Amino acid sequence: MKTYQNKYIVLLSLLLVFSCNEGIDSITAVDAGADTGAPVVTIKAPLEGAKFKVNDPVIDVDLEFEVTDDIEVGSISVFLDGTQIAMMSDFIDYRRVLKTLSANNITTGIHELKVTATDLDGKSTTSTVSFEKEPPYVPLFANEMLYMAFDGDYTELISVTKATKVGAPSFAGEAVVGSNAYAGATDSYVTLPTSALQLGAELSASFWFKVNKTPDRAGILVISPQDDTNPEAQNNRTRGIRFFRENADGKQRFKLNIGDGIADTWVDGGAAADVIPGSGWVHLAFTISATSAKVYIGGEMVKESAITGVDWTGCNLLSIMSGAPRFTEWGHKADLSFMDDLRLFNKTLTQAEIQNVIEVTNPYIPADRETLYMAFDGNYTNKVNGAEATVMGTPTFDDAGKKGNAYLGATDSYLTVPSTGLQGESFSATMWYKVNPTPDRAGILVMGPEDTVNPAAQNNRKSGFRFFRENAGGKQRFKLNVGNGTEDVWVDGGIAADVDPDAGAWVHLAFTISPTKALVYINGVAVGESSITGVDWTGCDLLSIMSGAPRFTEWGHKFDASFLDELHVYKKALSPAEVMESMGN
Incomplete structure (x- = not known):
């Protein structure tokens, strides 16, 4: 046995020697070459x-x-x-x-x-x-329990919890607050566990939103229980909340649904809750108490519904910018819009508190509540929310404006912007203006309802306002008309409100509307005042600039071929001192 073993070892050694010299290269050194580059x-x-x-x-x-x-x-x-x-x-x-x-x-x-x-x-x-x-986030407002800034990440900054990403959401490259905002993507959203929240009898949400009409319906904020009966098309609305949007004749309508543990209640404001896609950033909010739920757009309540509270049983997940995974049966899935500055509160915010959030978080809306500013420096942009006006016809710019360029009117030409965020119980506008007496009458600023009775010669003055000019013995007289929902009131200062077009000078125009009176100012001086019982905004979804068209045309107040510059709109009634101060802006 030992002899065979020794022979085997000798044979194996010979094979190894042979293989090392047949078919396998020997190891040789390779020159690394010259060191020519730095690391x-x-x-x-x-x-x-x-x-x-x-x-x-x-x-x-x-x-x-x-x-x-x-x-x-x-x-x-x-x-x-x-x-x-x-x-x-x-x-x-x-x-x-x-x-x-x-x-x-x-x-x-x-x-x-x-x-x-x-x-x-x-x-x-x-x-x-x-x-x-960065320094630790300190909540800006009382009872704030969630804050997401979306400044390049998806962190909830009060509990310092990173949201879970689903799909491929991204960032907008623009923001209302901070340096960035959430940008939605197909089949994408973020979620947070509700264990980090203090869900109770009261809840409020506040955020800035820039709507993308594609897809034409989407979930925005959903805290809903799992639907075990329909796992592939979930829609258990007996508990929690669902805030979402849907197409409404080309606009987007925002709705809230609340479950009390047995049944659900809808908060649907109809046309009042509509936003026109492409109209820029708008502030959205909703509040829930034990007895009522409200939806706000631009700080104004668009709908209130009576409820019997909210039940949070099984609502362990917050979905942001999608109805998925808990509210999908009707197609309210990923939202491709932009969202910024999301805040949740464990209390029912008042309207004043919501408006305070708007003014504190949006640097473009200071304490004076300015909602529109157009400088006409080569564009028709509302600098408050970044939205572009819709251009009708062929208006142009003139480089000899009051400040830089100015709007220059043309035949059958004007601008329109959605009224979203512009309306309140009070309203003011200021502007610089150089009159062209041809045509001899024209609309300047009009926010009125559609006249369905006279669509070819519209003149429904029961709501909104109409600011315009007319020939008065060769001069141009500036007038204001305000509708309270039932009837209209005229602010006509007579000869005090006249401007001589031959002077060719810039004049400062302003008007203010409060719940009790309306005034017209020329060069800082009140030239007309009338008592009113407030302004009603029913059906007033459009602001026309430099024309009465399309809502105030029966008497020929159509396009204005004059010059307009430094247009400001406010959701408040400016005081005489503030009107005078605005002349320096």
Whole structure:
């Protein structure tokens, strides 16, 4: 047995020797060549300008970088705010080094990460990025229990909870508040567990929204129970809430549905809850108490419904910008619109509190509640919400405006903007104006209802307002008409409201509407005043600029070929002092 074993070992040795010399190359040294290039340093995390929104006063930040060299990396040094925190020179792969480190004790403020790599020939490269650890978020408002800024991430900033992404939502590259906003995508949304919220008898939501009409219906905020009966088309509305939008003859109608544990109640404002797609950013809100639920658009209530409370049983998930996964049967899925500055409150906000949120969070709407500003400097943009006016005909610009360019009217030409967000119990407008007496009468600003009785010569003056001019012995007289829902009232100052067109001068025009009176001003002086019983906005979904068309045409107050500049609209009645002050704007 031993003899056979020894023979076997000898035979195996011979085979190994033979194989090492037949068919396998011997190892030979290869010249690495000349070291011609410096190392390449790429910092992968954090990225330049990254912001860390964490409520902890001191945090750790993950650092990731890659270093490559054509021959060999010699050493790598890592510095944070000028202090070396790591140095390395022993690498498994000496041409490509990928490292992850942790930077500790990062405090609030801006920090600089610097990575320097040196090759064996002494050539070095340094790469730097700056990042910021932002201060802990402090709620701006009482009873605020959720806040999402969408400034480049999906973190809920009060509980510091990262939302779960479904699909591929992104960011808008624009915002009302901060640096960015949520941008929806097909089959995409984010969710949060409701365990981080204080869901109780009262709830309010507030956010800015820029509607995309595609798809023509979508879920926006949904806290709903799972529908075990219809798992593929869920629609259990007996509990929780569903806030969503639907097509309404080309507009988008916003609705709220609430379940009390047994049945659901609808909060549907009809046409009052409509928003025209493309009309820019609009503020949306809803409130829920034990007895009522309300929906607000632009700070104005568009619908209130009586309810018997809300039941949260089984409502363990908040879906943002989709009805999925709990409210999908009717097609209210992903919303491709933009959302910004989402806040939830564990109380029922009053209208005044909602309007305060609007004024605090939107830098374009200061305390004076300005809702529209058009400078006409080469565009027809409302600078308050970024929306473009609809252009009818061929108006143009003139470079000799009161400030920069000005609007210059033309035959059958004017602008329109949706009235969303412009209306309140009070209203004011100010502008600079240079009159062209041809045509000898024209509409200037009109927000009136459609006249279905006389569609070819419209003149329904029961609601809204009409600000216009007419020939008066060769001069032009400026008048205002206001409808209270039942009848109209005239503000006609007679000769005090006349302007001589031959003077060719810019004049400042203004009018104000409050619940008790309406006034017209020329160059800061009140030239007409009438007592009124308020203004009614029923059916007034359109503001016409520099024409009475399409809602005020029966008496020939159509296009205005005059000059208009620095148009401002306010959701308040300006005081005489404020009108005078506006002349300096």
